[in-house]
Amino acid sequence: MSTLIQQLDNADSVRKKLSKITTQAHKSKFGQFMTPSNIAKFMASLFVNNDNSHCHLLDAGAGVGALSCAFLDRWNNNNFNFKTVEISAYEIDDKLHDYLARHLGEYPRAKSTIIGGDFIELNTQGTLFSECKYTHAILNPPYKKIKSTSLHRQALRTVGIETVNLYSAFVALAVNLTEIGGQIVAIIPRSFCNGPYYRSFRKFILAKASIEYIHLFETRDKTFKDDSVLQENVIIKLRRGCVQKSITISTFTDDNFENIKINQHPYNRIVFPNDPEKFIHIPIGAEKSTVELSKNINHTIQELGINISTGPVVDFRLKEHLHDMPQKGTVPLLYPIHFDINGTNWPKIGSKKPNAISCNNETLKWLYPNGFYCVVRRFSSKEEKRRIVASVVDPSSFGMATMLGFENHLNIFHCNKNALTRSFAYGLAVFLNSTAVDENFRRFNGHTQVNVTDLKFIKYPSKNELIKLGEWALAVPFLNQENIDTQFERISN
Numbered sequence: 196m197s198t199l200i201q202q203l204d205n206a207d208s209v210r211k212k213l214s215k216i217t218t219q220a221h222k223s224k225f226g227q228f229m230t231p232s233n234i235a236k237f238m239a240s241l242f243v244n245n246d247n248s249h250c251h252l253l254d255a256g257a258g259v260g261a262l263s264c265a266f267l268d269r270w271n272n273n274n275f276n277f278k279t280v281e282i283s284a285y286e287i288d289d290k291l292h293d294y295l296a297r298h299l300g301e302y303p304r305a306k307s308t309i310i311g312g313d314f315i316e317l318n319t320q321g322t323l324f325s326e327c328k329y330t331h332a333i334l335n336p337p338y339k340k341i342k343s344t345s346l347h348r349q350a351l352r353t354v355g356i357e358t359v360n361l362y363s364a365f366v367a368l369a370v371n372l373t374e375i376g377g378q379i380v381a382i383i384p385r386s387f388c389n390g391p392y393y394r395s396f397r398k399f400i401l402a403k404a405s406i407e408y409i410h411l412f413e414t415r416d417k418t419f420k421d422d423s424v425l426q427e428n429v430i431i432k433l434r435r436g437c438v439q440k441s442i443t444i445s446t447f448t449d450d451n452f453e454n455i456k457i458n459q460h461p462y463n464r465i466v467f468p469n470d471p472e473k474f475i476h477i478p479i480g481a482e483k484s485t486v487e488l489s490k491n492i493n494h495t496i497q498e499l500g501i502n503i504s505t506g507p508v509v510d511f512r513l514k515e516h517l518h519d520m521p522q523k524g525t526v527p528l529l530y531p532i533h534f535d536i537n538g539t540n541w542p543k544i545g546s547k548k549p550n551a552i553s554c555n556n557e558t559l560k561w562l563y564p565n566g567f568y569c570v571v572r573r574f575s576s577k578e579e580k581r582r583i584v585a586s587v588v589d590p591s592s593f594g595m596a597t598m599l600g601f602e603n604h605l606n607i608f609h610c611n612k613n614a615l616t617r618s619f620a621y622g623l624a625v626f627l628n629s630t631a632v633d634e635n636f637r638r639f640n641g642h643t644q645v646n647v648t649d650l651k652f653i654k655y656p657s658k659n660e661l662i663k664l665g666e667w668a669l670a671v672p673f674l675n676q677e678n679i680d681t682q683f684e685r686i687s688n
Contacts (some may be wrong), residue, residue, distance in 0.1 A: 203664065204560070230261045230335040230382065234430075237241040238333060238380045239265035241408055241432045242275075245376075251374060255314045255365050257284035259291055260298035262333045267302045279377045282303040282327070285314040287478040300423050306586050315676050317366050319350040326401075328374040334381040336365030352528040357395040363387055366433075367396060375436040379404070385427045388475040397473040401466065405439040408432035409465075411446045426667050429477070448481055474652060486635040489687040494655045501610050503647045505573070506601035507561045508552065517549040525551035526562065531572045534586030541592050552600040563607070565590045566614020567622040571606040573645055583636055583645055585627035586621050597623050606647055619658065622665030624658060629683035630676065654661040 254263045263282050270280055282305055288294055289311055299307040319366050324643045339361045341347050356367045369379050374516060387393040410430040439462050486492055496503060502585045518525050520542055530548045533541045542550035552558055568588040575582055601607050608623055668674060668683055
């Protein structure tokens with residue numbers, strides 16, 4: 196047994212060596228981030244024993260074989276009842292085939308086949324391989340965007356899969372290729388959990404499989420630290436074609452899988468009933484959040500009578516109409532740099548961003564009337580503590596300007612493209628800037644973007660309560676996180 200365990204360690208040593216000498220261009224070409232042995236062991240541990248006498252394991256994007264090795268170690272340790280194990284290991288990078296063959300070859304009881312081709316092409320073209328029905332699948336799929344016009348996208352559509360990234364394509368295909376009752380364990384970016392781009396993928400997965408387990412890494416920089424990857428990842432376990440039951444959620448802060456915290460949650464707390472977007476929420480603790488528990492925070496954007504839109508000014512498309520500073524015939528152009536928690540700071544002297552846009556027949560359709568709005572930054576950096584950062588557009592900052600331009604990195608709360616009342620705009624900003632709202636938002640948002648769809652999904656206090664919150668904000672001399680959170684507690688109780 197020690198020889199087999201050493202073999203997994205050997206695979207990990209090869210991974211580390213290759214990570215150092217492989218160029219970033221090569222990694223990007225294949226979306227390649229190989230699995231550390233500690234993560235491979237944890238993923239393999241999630242498979243439960245069943246009555247299968249034969250196991251056919253799919254390892255798509257096998258790399259140097261760490262995941263298959265971890266799975267086979269469990270079999271050799273008598274954790275599975277299989278009499279025979281067969282492995283289909285797909286790896287498109289032929290530079291890894293010798294390593295993969297060497298590592299899998301150390302398990303003579305298992306029949307291993309290395310398939311050196313494109314996993315998507317081979318399993319959407321009616322080939323011999325696409326006829327297989329696997330009993331188990333273990334995946335660390337490649338991470339790379341798929342263009343809507345690409346051959347991959349077209350091939351996936353032939354088998355009913357619509358998605359935007361290789362990682363979600365691999366998981367969807369694995370589900371398709373797994374027999375009823377089969378188990379699928381994958382480590383993938385958390386970005387699939389929400390947002391419009393992965394809506395079709397979520398619906399596909401939830402229609403064909405049940406979620407049994409989700410592990411959330413509480414830190415971004417530990418999972419694939421040798422490759423300097425900051426993408427937030429989850430490990431998810433699916434069961435093909437089974438009735439959905441409660442879901443196990445686990446978390447830990449380090450990469451040694453110590454001090455693990457495990458909680459059970461009903462499915463309707465992970466995927467909310469009647470949610471057309473099928474967002475997948477991942478609660479960190481056993482208790483519901485303050486936002487969920489509050490009876491006063493239960494209103495939708497529609498009930499508030501307002502709209503949310505992405506800033507329509509895409510600066511590189513209107514470059515000829517942009518100006519560094521305001522001048523005759525221009526109106527203010529607003530970027531995230533023009534805002535902070537206490538209001539508007541325009542124009543921004545010395546900024547690399549333009550402060551103004553021409554107001555003419557070509558630009559008018561992209562402009563809003565001057566007035567009070569609540570805006571939220573669409574992007575935050577990975578290092579920032581807050582995901583939601585809201586500000587108020589104050590018309591008094593812009594002199595006699597009649598119109599405003601909002602750049603594409605802002606989301607705008609408005610009323611049919613008209614301004615909000617002053618108190619309402621301030622109330623929205625204060626509510627969105629509360630710690631409780633930001634923490635609740637992070638439960639279902641695994642990337643650094645805050646999209647219109649995400650903001651529409653949030654529940655809000657009533658319009659009257661938001662106006663009162665805005666009146667309070669206007670009466671205090673200075674807003675900070677402490678007094679904002681104190682006011683949130685008042686309205687949430």
